[in-house]
Amino acid sequence: MDLSQTLHDAPVACVIFALTIAISAIAFSSDLVYDKFILHPYEVYRGKGVYTIITSGFIHADLMHLFFNMFTFFFFAFTLEARIGHWQFGLLYGLSLILSDLPSIVKHKDDIWYRSLGASGAISAVIFSFIMFNPLAGMYLMMIPVAIPAIVFGVLYLVYCSYASKKQLGNINHDAHLFGALSGVMITIILIPGVLPEFIHIITEKVQSILH
Secondary structure, three states: OOHHHHHHHOHHHHHHHHHHHHHHHHHHOOHHHHHHHOEOHHHHOOOOOOOHHHHHHHOOOOHHHHHHHHHHHHHHHHHHHHHHOHHHHHHHHHHHHHHHHHHHHHHOOOOOOOOEOOOHHHHHHHHHHHHHHOOOOEEOOOOOOOOEEHHHHHHHHHHHHHHHHHHOOOOOOHHHHHHHHHHHHHHHHHHOOOHHHHHHHHHHHHHHHHHO
């Protein structure tokens, strides 16, 4: 990767990428940072620590959590910012970070022990914004060695997140993934109105080519 070109094409993504890694690294060795930055819906719902809706997206549970999120961010965010613009990407990421957490705050408002952290909600938004522009791009799922169309990946992702949320599978905030993805789609359509007709056109053409 040409660093100078990347900084030129995607400065906002570069800053988010660097900040997330740096702040997460600091938090790994500081319980104080974790306590100050982590999202606690019980308190936020009662007007305390509202800023953690944002800061919780810059800390991670462990190195694997950080690596997986930044690996995904790396492959989608820089391309997306170059496509939609700098302030548009920043707005998409920031709003999605907030919107992806709101359902969790309401859902766990009375659970004093519940905490949430990580950038997964905003990164889901980045992935789904990318899908709106590239619905037929090849994407991979775990345990499936061949690429599948991005639109199929997106549908499977949403179905799984919805199911996992209802079943409360694992120690993962599936609601943030789900609502982050939906936020990414909605914000992209609002920011770039022409993306939806083009998305429909691409899918329609593909379906017609298969049928014929």
